[in-house]
Amino acid sequence: MRFAIISDVHGNLESLRTAFALLESEDRLLCLGDMVGYGPNPNECVEMIRDRSYATVLGNHDVAAIDNFGIEYFNPAARAAIEWTQTVINDGVKEWLNGLSYEVRVPEYLMVHGAPVNYFEYIMDKRGAQRAFSNTDAPIIFVGHSHIAEYYKLESDGSIAHAHMQHGGDLWIDPKARYLINVGSVGQPRDLNPEAAFVFYDDVTRVVEWVRYPYAIAEVQQKIHACHLPETLATRLDSGR
Numbered sequence: 001m002r003f004a005i006i007s008d009v010h011g012n013l014e015s016l017r018t019a020f021a022l023l024e025s026e027d028r029l030l031c032l033g034d035m036v037g038y039g040p041n042p043n044e045c046v047e048m049i050r051d052r053s054y055a056t057v058l059g060n061h062d063v064a065a066i067d068n069f070g071i072e073y074f075n076p077a078a079r080a081a082i083e084w085t086q087t088v089i090n091d092g093v094k095e096w097l098n099g100l101s102y103e104v105r106v107p108e109y110l111m112v113h114g115a116p117v118n119y120f121e122y123i124m125d126k127r128g129a130q131r132a133f134s135n136t137d138a139p140i141i142f143v144g145h146s147h148i149a150e151y152y153k154l155e156s157d158g159s160i161a162h163a164h165m166q167h168g169g170d171l172w173i174d175p176k177a178r179y180l181i182n183v184g185s186v187g188q189p190r191d192l193n194p195e196a197a198f199v200f201y202d203d204v205t206r207v208v209e210w211v212r213y214p215y216a217i218a219e220v221q222q223k224i225h226a227c228h229l230p231e232t233l234a235t236r237l238d239s240g241r
Contacts, residue, residue: 005183006198007032007113007144009049010061011039011085012187015196016048018215019186027200030104032144032183033059033113035097036089038081038233039187040223046093055104059113059145060120062097065089070120077230084229108203110138114145122146126160129180133160140173141180142201149184149197149210153177165210166191173206181208188233194240 004027009016023029029052036042042065049056063069064082071079102119104111115121115128116136122145123129129152132141149165156176165171165184173179184197191197195212202209221234 001028001203002026003028003030003054003201003203004198005030005032005111005142005201006049006186007183008034008059008147008185008187009039009045010034010037010185010187011042011045012196012215012220013039013041013044013048014217014220015186015215016045018213019196019198019211020048020052022211022213028054030054030111030142031056032111032142033057033100034061034144034187035059036065036082036085036093037061037078038229039220040227040229042085042089043093045187046089046096050096055111056100057104057111057113058097058100058102058119061085062100066094066098077232080230081233084227105136105138109140109142109201110136111142114143116141120145123152123180123182126152126162129154129160129162132180133178139178140201141178142199143180143182144185146182147185147188147190148182149189149191149199149212150182151208152180154179164191165197166193168197168210168212170210171208173208175206179208184210184212188237189240190236192240194238 224234
């Protein structure tokens with residue numbers, strides 16, 4: 001079975017539509033949260049994911065949009081975007097988001113937005129990865145949150161290897177190791193590549209593939225301007241940072 005795993009869509013409808021066009025009908029969609037915030041189409045993005053998703057977890061922007069949780073930690077642009085999002089999201093979207101959990105665990109993998117247990121922690125280095133591995137026994141941990149496509153590999157001797165997937169690529173899962181896999185961001189990449197990112201995971205071949213793809217950035221920027229959202233949310237899409 002092949003899974004398509006997305007994260008951090010952030011109301012970017014043009015990118016999400018492009019990602020969906022790359023999926024096969026039999027692919028099972030997993031979403032790691034932050035469907036809203038920053039971008040101009042929160043309702044449309046949530047509804048597309050809701051209708052296709054096999055499993056979805058909450059991100060910190062999703063929670064903030066529902067009940068202001070954690071908004072005090074947001075930077076000014078993020079806060080302005082959430083406050084705007086709260087004025088436009090519909091009741092059906094709110095109800096669906098409110099029914100989601102912070103994690104989904106099956107024997108083969110764990111889905112969380114940021115990290116196991118500390119769901120909205122950013123994993124930015126090997127020390128953070130070590131904490132994540134220590135907080136779960138899942139063989140594979142799928143995360144987003146940092147908007148950086150990368151992975152950490154916990155070897156059988158306890159050492160941790162790390163690699164960026166800035167331009168996409170494949171990873172064969174070694175059954176003797178454990179992995180923390182950041183799928184990158186559909187809606188707002190931050191690894192110096194403006195192309196959006198998600199992964200395919202095939203549980204038969206045991207291969208993870210990072211997909212990078214271009215989308216209509218200018219159209220999203222025009223919508224951001226029309227909604228009077230902070231200018232930085234438009235300009236950063238060009239640079240992927």
